Amino acid sequence: MRTSGPKPKSFRLEESGEEYMIGSEAGAWLKMVRGSLYKRYPGLWRRMASIEERKIICGMGIGLSTTSITLLKACEVEDMAGGDDEQYKGPAAETTPAAKETRERRSAKLNREASWSAHGPAAQAAAAQAHLSSHMDAVPSLTVPAKQRTGPKRLRTYPHFYDDNKLPVLQKAGEQAEVLVPIRLDLEIENHKLRDTFLWNKNESMITPEQFAELLCDDMELPSPLFVQPIANAIRGQVEQHPGDLVAMDEEDRRVPIKLNIHVGNISLVDQFEWDLSCPHNSPEEFARQLCSDLGLGGEFVSTIAYSIRGQISWNARTMYAFGDPPLPTLKSVLRTPIQDTEHWCPRLEVLTEAEMEKKIRDQDRNTRRMRRLAQGW
Incomplete structure (x- = not known):
């Protein structure tokens, strides 16, 4: 896969934890912006950073221009840059009961939004x-x-x-x-x-x-x-x-x-x-x-x-x-x-x-x- 610009910095939120990259920076590096990265690769692991995690990331001098930060696994981004991206084109990997409950709450929230917007x-x-x-x-x-x-x-x-x-x-x-x-x-x-x-x-x-x-x-x-x-x-x-x-x-x-x-x-x-x-x-x-x-x-x-x-x-x-x-x-x-x-x-x-x-x-x-x-x- 062709990339553009410098490679995004990877970082750890814990000393022995997983290495992450910021989703917007990884998408720009892979020439996929405005959420097209997640649409093309729904199986890509991702989650939103908490407020405390955002403070840690900004303390590293990363993600200073964004108000919300999506975390991606650095190893998966590097796999995609190397051409091994087929495994991420399938359904999302969030199949745990907690993830299903989150999706159900999100769906109910969108339904309420639609009814509210209908006036x-x-x-x-x-x-x-x-x-x-x-x-x-x-x-x-x-x-x-x-x-x-x-x-x-x-x-x-x-x-x-x-x-x-x-x-x-x-x-x-x-x-x-x-x-x-x-x-x-x-x-x-x-x-x-x-x-x-x-x-x-x-x-x-x-x-x-x-x-x-x-x-x-x-x-x-x-x-x-x-x-x-x-x-x-x-x-x-x-x-x-x-x-x-x-x-x-x-x-x-x-x-x-x-x-x-x-x-x-x-x-x-x-x-x-x-x-x-x-x-x-x-x-x-x-x-x-x-x-x-x-x-x-x-x-x-x-x-x-x-x-x-x-x-x-x-x-x-x-x-x-x-x-x-x-x-x-x-x-x-x-x-x-x-x-x-x-x-x-x-x-x-x-x-x-x-x-x-x-x-x-x-x-x-x-x-x-x-x-x-x-x-x-x-």
Whole structure:
């Protein structure tokens, strides 16, 4: 079998244990990326590394660019590189009762994912409540787009593009009002996790959710057959559940508190401020750009802050309309008094340690499971 680039480093997790290689590095070396190695050789032994094992591996200076590590036996990878690969083309070797039970749990989990993504009529009310309340929680760390891997260059086929013949259609679409809806994706299918937040124009007519999902899968290097339909269903479901503008624009001083709790990479941003719903000139996107410019934050924070603000605006508008919440006290000065309260109304940046990041990821997974149970009516 032909290989490409340097041979991946092999390592031991125990002094007298088996030698392993990282699956992504072995696949790139064997010129099989994006999971094609496991599809072509289902009998190849593999397992996911635990959190403690990932720490050990990263301490060796290996696998620093991956958030999850699949372990392969080094001897099997070397056999395949030497041409002895027929023995791994058969069924997977996981035939123990524990492995069968794991596959059964995985299958049941995928069935629950499919039913959750379908957005059936019985679950829409609970899903709407879970989605709207999620804006009050911390915005999770987003999935990082896939980096360019070694090996043959992958041809990207984009499902949608514009040309000169569509200029009248573009002009007509540009005349429509822009209604931005905060969209949050939190999917886990066959060991692939996708977390993302963005704004979707409710009046979008030039691209469908399915076409957008294909582009997203292409950027993230996710399997399109598994993720396109759940992503499209999630977008349509959240657009339908969006409450719209429920606060009358002729009201004066309709302020609501907005709280930011955002994590991008190892940086955490916590902030709170008051937002006037009655002012038509307030733009979450402009505010996010200015805040990131003042704090020296990257572009990832801009879209995430705008998503969080718009989500909380929708939440506050809906609760005010439903419960008639009274407005905040009228401002008498531009300075907040007493002065001791100012420290609670200013942005705070924190660089998280690896242990703190792992704890936040566990909390995010726990919150995701809770939201899915609410959506399924469990």
